[in-house]
Amino acid sequence: MSDVAEQLSPAEMADRCGISIDTLRYYEREGLLDTIERTAGGQRRYSSSDVAWVMILRCLRTTALPIREMKRFAELVRQGDDAIPERAQLLREHRAEVVDQIAALQEALDTIDHKIATYAAILESTPVVDTLSDTTPTLGGKGARAT
Amino acid sequence: MSDVAEQLSPAEMADRCGISIDTLRYYEREGLLDTIERTAGGQRRYSSSDVAWVMILRCLRTTALPIREMKRFAELVRQGDDAIPERAQLLREHRAEVVDQIAALQEALDTIDHKIATYAAILESTPVVDTLSDTTPTLGGKGARAT
DNA sequence: CAACAACCTGGAGTGCACTCCAGGTCAAGC
DNA sequence: GCTTGACCTGGAGTGCACTCCAGGTTGTTG
Numbered sequence: 137m138s139d140v141a142e143q144l145s146p147a148e149m150a151d152r153c154g155i156s157i158d159t160l161r162y163y164e165r166e167g168l169l170d171t172i173e174r175t176a177g178g179q180r181r182y183s184s185s186d187v188a189w190v191m192i193l194r195c196l197r198t199t200a201l202p203i204r205e206m207k208r209f210a211e212l213v214r215q216g217d218d219a220i221p222e223r224a225q226l227l228r229e230h231r232a233e234v235v236d237q238i239a240a241l242q243e244a245l246d247t248i249d250h251k252i253a254t255y256a257a258i259l260e261s262t263p264v265v266d267t268l269s270d271t272t273p274t275l276g277g278k279g280a281r282a283t
Numbered sequence: 284m285s286d287v288a289e290q291l292s293p294a295e296m297a298d299r300c301g302i303s304i305d306t307l308r309y310y311e312r313e314g315l316l317d318t319i320e321r322t323a324g325g326q327r328r329y330s331s332s333d334v335a336w337v338m339i340l341r342c343l344r345t346t347a348l349p350i351r352e353m354k355r356f357a358e359l360v361r362q363g364d365d366a367i368p369e370r371a372q373l374l375r376e377h378r379a380e381v382v383d384q385i386a387a388l389q390e391a392l393d394t395i396d397h398k399i400a401t402y403a404a405i406l407e408s409t410p411v412v413d414t415l416s417d418t419t420p421t422l423g424g425k426g427a428r429a430t
Numbered sequence: 431c432a433a434c435a436a437c438c439t440g441g442a443g444t445g446c447a448c449t450c451c452a453g454g455t456c457a458a459g460c
Numbered sequence: 461g462c463t464t465g466a467c468c469t470g471g472a473g474t475g476c477a478c479t480c481c482a483g484g485t486t487g488t489t490g
Contacts, residue, residue, distance in 0.1 A: 202477095252371055
C-alpha cells in the first residue's frame with residue numbers, strides 16, 4: 137500500500153503555483169512553509185498539500201497581507217486545531233481590509249472613468265481644431281489646462 | 284482684480300491631500316508636480332489646482348500605477364492638449380489593469396470567505412471536543428490538518 | 431559513465447516608494 | 461527684535477518582498 141501521491145520537483149512546483157523557485161525557497165526560510173520532503177540527495181519534493189497551502193499563501197499575498205502576518209498565520213496552522221479561532225479571527229480582520237481595498241479601487245476606477253470620459257468629450261467636440269481646450273475648470277489655477 | 288484664491292502651506296496641503304510633506308516634495312523632485320509657487324522667502328504655496336492634480340496622482344497611486352508611469356502622464360499633461368489622445372490611451376490601459384486587480388481581489392475574497400466558513404463550521408460542529416479535525420481533505424498529505 | 435541540466439546553500443543585491451536627517455532659513459506672535 | 465515652529469535643501473536611510481549569485485552537489489539521459 138503506497139502510491140505516495142504526486143511529488144513535484146521545485147520547477148514543477150513553481151510552475152504549478154505560479155510562483156518562482158526563489159520565492160518558494162524564500163517562503164520556506166521565512167517559516168511560511170513547513171519542512172518540505174527531500175530526496176535522499178537533499179532535493180525538495182513538494183506534495184499536493186504543499187500546493188494547496190502555497191495557493192492559500194498566494195491568495196493572501198494577492199490581497200496584500202504582509203509576509204509577517206502570513207508567518208503568524210502559518211504558526212497558528214502549525215499549532216493545530218486549537219488555534220482555529222485565532223486563525224478565523226485573523227482571516228476576518230484581513231477580509232475587512234480586502235473589502236476596503238476593493239472599495240478604494242472601485243472608487244478610483246470611477247474617477248479614472250470620469251477622466252477618460254472627459255478626454256473623449258474633448259476629442260469629440262474638437263476633432264481637428266486645436267484652439268479650444270480644457271476639461272475641469274481647475275478652480276484657482278489661471279493658466280488652467282486639461283489634466 | 285485679484286483675490287488670488289486659496290494658497291496652502293505645505294502642512295495644509297499635506298493635510299488636505301492625505302499625503303505627507305515628504306512625499307509631496309518627493310513627487311515634485313520626481314517631476315510629478317509642476318513648479319509650485321513660492322513665497323518671497325522661498326517657501327511653497329500650493330494652489331487649489333495643485334490639490335486637484337495631487338488628488339489625481341493619489342488616485343493613480345491607489346491603483347498601483349508606478350511612479351514612472353505617473354511621470355509619463357505628468358509629462359503628457361505638460362505637453363498640453365495635443366497629448367490628450369495619449370493621456371486617454373494611458374488611462375484606458377491603466378483602467379484595464381484596475382479592473383483586473385478588482386477581479387483578482389474579488390476572487391481572493393471568495394477564497395477567504397470560504398476558508399472562514401470552513402472554520403466556522405468546524406467550530407460549530409465541535410464546540411468543546413477537540414478530537415475531530417480537518418477542513419479540506421488536503422489530498423496527498425497524510426497527517427492532514429486544517430489550514 | 432559522462433555530460434549537462436536542475437538543484438543545493440548562505441549571503442548579497444535589487445527596485446520601489448517613500449521617509450528621515452543635519453544644518454540652515456523664514457515667518458508669525460508676543 | 462526675539463523666540464519658536466514651520467520650512468528649506470541635498471542626500472542618506474528604511475522596509476519590504478523578492479531576486480540573483482557563486483561555488484558546489486544531484487539526477488537523468490544517451
